[in-house]
Each structure stands twice: as structure tokens, then as C-alpha cells.
Amino acid sequence: NAGVTQTPKFQVLKTGQSMTLQCAQDMNHEYMSWYRQDPGMGLRLIHYSVGAGITDQGEVPNGYNVSRSTTEDFPLRLLSAAPSQTSVYFCASSPPAGGPDTQYFGPGTRLTVL
Amino acid sequence: AQSVAQPEDQVNVAEGNPLTVKCTYSVSGNPYLFWYVQYPNRGLQFLLKYITGDNLVKGSYGFEAEFNKSQTSFHLKKPSALVSDSALYFCAVRGFLNAGNNRKLIWGLGTSLAVNP
Numbered sequence: 470n471a472g473v474t475q476t477p478k479f480q481v482l483k484t485g486q487s488m489t490l491q492c493a494q495d496m497n498h499e500y501m502s503w504y505r506q507d508p509g510m511g512l513r514l515i516h517y518s519v520g521a522g523i524t525d526q527g528e529v530p531n532g533y534n535v536s537r538s539t540t541e542d543f544p545l546r547l548l549s550a551a552p553s554q555t556s557v558y559f560c561a562s563s564p565p566a567g568g569p570d571t572q573y574f575g576p577g578t579r580l581t582v583l
Numbered sequence: 584a585q586s587v588a589q590p591e592d593q594v595n596v597a598e599g600n601p602l603t604v605k606c607t608y609s610v611s612g613n614p615y616l617f618w619y620v621q622y623p624n625r626g627l628q629f630l631l632k633y634i635t636g637d638n639l640v641k642g643s644y645g646f647e648a649e650f651n652k653s654q655t656s657f658h659l660k661k662p663s664a665l666v667s668d669s670a671l672y673f674c675a676v677r678g679f680l681n682a683g684n685n686r687k688l689i690w691g692l693g694t695s696l697a698v699n700p
Contacts, residue, residue: 473626509692510692511673511690511691511692511693512627512673512688512690514680514687514688517687519685525680525685527680527687528680528687559626559627561626561627570615570632570677571617571629571632572619572627572629572688573629574619574626574627574628575626576625576626577624577625577626
């Protein structure tokens with residue numbers, strides 16, 4: 470199993486550009502989530518999904534969209550990038566639909582917005 | 584209020600000595616508690632969890648954690664530290680997102696562990 474994969478690993482955007490961060494898992498996990506990690510602020514939940522076709526907002530959803538058309542994929546879209554979105558983004562998955570329980574993390578995407 | 588506190592930003596320990604990374608929590612009901620480790624430029628990796636049962640939980644890489652309900656603590660421990668244990672350690676507790684029944688993990692800010700040779 471590849472586990473949780475994320476692409477790209479690094480990305481530089483200009484203010485106002487849009488992009489999609491990809492996340493995929495091959496463990497048939499129902500619960501998936503996106504976090505951002507910033508110095509001194511720990512991990513903050515952006516969006517999450519409890520199964521295909523079901524998504525919901527986390528703590529810091531503004532400026533981001535998600536969709537979950539399949540169990541495997543959970544892309545995160547930045548609609549109009551801002552410097553405040555410079556961060557490291559982690560995707561995670563967890564087996565129970567009621568999640569989260571033990572979470573499996575991807576390697577992260579380091580995003581810089583100029 | 585739901586929260587996790589890791590009171591030490593950094594812990595330094597000599598190789599071979601025991602280590603403790605502290606965590607206290609605040610959440611209603613019975614807590615589900617977790618420890619994760621993050622190596623440089625990597626994602627977080629699950630170490631261990633407490634849901635119920637024995638207060639001493641054993642996990643990966645020789646780590647263990649002790650749940651103390653009266654002190655609302657879940658400290659991570661290892662009897663003999665290795666240089667390779669140097670990493671960032673996160674404690675988390677399962678809580679509720681907003682006012683609904685949807686759950687989330689509430690994360691501490693992390694403790695940087697440095698094991699010196």
C-alpha cells in the first residue's frame with residue numbers, strides 16, 4: 470500500500486492564482502481531512518469528509534474548497550491564493566466513518582504564496 | 584472548553600536517559616488520547632492511543648504513555664532515549680467540532696525533543 474499520497478510536494482503561487490492540492494489514499498478509509506500547519510499554531514483543520522459525496526467545514530475553511538467524488542481522492546482547492554495561505558498542508562485519512570481515530574498522514578505540501 | 588496543552592516547547596535529554604514529554608487535556612466525557620511524531624520534512628506518524636482499559640499504553644518505537652484521569656494528563660515516556668528519537672511530538676484528544684456531533688482531533692502545539700549523543 471502507498472498509504473496517503475500528496476502532490477505536489479512544493480508549490481509557489483502568486484497572489485490571486487488558484488490551484489488544487491491532490492490527496493489520495495489506497496486504504497479504503499472513509500474519513501479524510503485537510504490540515505494546515507503553521508509555526509506556533511499547531512495543526513488546524515480546514516475541511517473534512519466522512520465518505521464519498523460528503524464534506525464539511527473544519528476550523529479554518531475560508532479560501533478553500535473540497536470535494537469527495539470517490540473514497541480514494543480528496544482534493545483541496547485554493548480559490549484565490551493569498552500570502553496568509555503560505556503554510557504546510559497535510560492530508561490525513563482514518564478508518565471509521567465517525568472519525569477521526571488513528572489518522573494516517575501524507576508527506577505534506579509546502580505552499581508559498583508571494 | 585476543549586484543549587490540549589504541551590507545556591514544554593523543547594525537551595533535551597541525553598542518549599540512554601529516560602525521557603518524558605508532557606501533555607494535559609481538557610475535554611468532556613471519556614477522552615480518546617493520541618500521540619504522534621513528526622520527523623523533519625515529513626508527515627505525522629501515529630505512535631499510540633488511549634481509549635479505555637489499562638492506564639499504561641505501549642506504542643511504536645518503544646514509547647509508552649500513562650493516562651492519569653485525576654490529573655487529566657497523558658505523558659509520553661521512553662525508558663532509554665535514542666538520538667533517532669529527536670523529532671517533534673504532538674499530543675491530541677478527540678473532541679467535538681463546534682456544537683454538533685461531528686468530531687475532530689484537538690492538537691497540542693508540539694514539543695521538540697532533542698536527544699544528545
